[in-house]
């Protein structure tokens with residue numbers, strides 16, 4: 001019975017071009033989506049851009065462009081990550097352009113208003129435009145935003161407020177009971193203590209003047225613009241035609257057993273507190289899983305548009321190829337804790353894992369089948385006794401990969417795959433097919449049978465690896481499968497899977 005699986009990334013502001021930190025989230029979501037599809041589940045993978053931020057307005061002003069022009073240009077750069085990063089998203093929503101979005105945000109607003117959760121209040125607070133968020137004095141670090149290290153603006157205005165306080169107990173129960181699952185546990189505990197400390201109602205609109213006329217007007221109050229986070233969080237359902245409770249909404253949200261959000265640690269509160277409360281208020285189902293990744297640093301500094309440290313994923317792919325970039329993100333970034341990116345680490349990983357371990361294995365196996373069996377992989381040979389570790393690793397790997405991905409542990413999943421690669425290489429060194437071939441040449445019939453069996457096991461291990469690697473490195477997986485699939489009984493001529501790369505490669 002196929003499951004249904006809906007997975008989303010956050011939608012980034014488009015005030016600058018995409019950086020490697022967001023590529024991490026896209027690639028993680030892509031692996032989850034591909035892995036589910038491979039297992040026969042029905043999958044919908046959504047990403048997009050948050051066009052309605054004041055940050056976009058300010059960036060456009062700085063460049064002397066109309067806001068819509070800047071937003072269109074930068075959003076296109078995000079959508080264009082699809083090819084270089086080999087992403088398989090099914091849908092891409094743009095909050096300023098997509099006709100599904102505004103009507104959906106309006107419906108969500110009206111639903112919360114109908115529950116009595118929206119009210120007007122005079123407000124004074126400290127606002128960080130970088131975060132698009134109010135801070136209390138206590139949350140600031142030396143009077144500055146903890147994310148951006150900038151001084152917040154003091155804002156005074158009449159705003160709409162959302163009665164978040166009303167949902168405190170329900171949210172706590174939902175998260176504590178695991179009905180709303182937050183991974184890793186450290187993030188879940190942070191959210192629980194944040195809720196337990198007491199939830200304040202939050203401002204969900206701002207004046208047209210402060211928004212510079214950019215954004216979605218509040219239904220029934222056109223002097224106010226919907227708070228950009230309210231608008232942005234809504235994308236997870238507006239993209240499914242929540243506005244009309246259309247078939248996609250029922251299929252992928254209301255009736256889907258898994259509704260999974262991926263996000264970075266800086267926006268957990270919005271996704272694990274504000275968003276579920278908005279849905280509770282609107283009477284809609286909540287996400288089932290919130291999977292939180294930490295941040296990347298580059299050469300020891302935080303990657304962020306606002307700190308000016310940006311590593312361009314498109315540039316990395318142009319230099320090193322798609323799969324080395326995906327592989328570094330998946331194999332090296334831990335489930336908990338920040339990871340530091342350097343070009344040298346990417347190069348070392350690609351050369352050590354992909355060129356040496358995996359590339360040599362596949363190339364050796366295909367070459368031996370050609371050299372010893374004229375390209376015809378032996379079949380029906382029975383299992384050689386000393387292949388047990390390899391066959392056990394192959395057999396267990398799919399389950400281990402699935403369990404690791406369910407725990408949002410990409411490093412664990414890639415390690416499970418790598419145990420198969422390592423066992424296969426060990427098996428080659430152990431059985432020494434070249435010696436068996438020499439003995440066979442001397443008329444040793446046992447050696448001939450053992451060589452058949454060894455090549456059979458190895459070709460099957462390579463095919464299993466193609467399958468296992470598919471969600472992680474789709475291109476490499478396709479090339480391994482092609483190398484190990486006979487046509488008219490013969491494998492194609494061996495071709496190196498991965499050339500070594502160097503840090504200075506262009």
Ligand SMILES: [Zn+2]
Pocket residue numbers: 128129130131132145146147148149
């Ligand atoms: Zn900030």
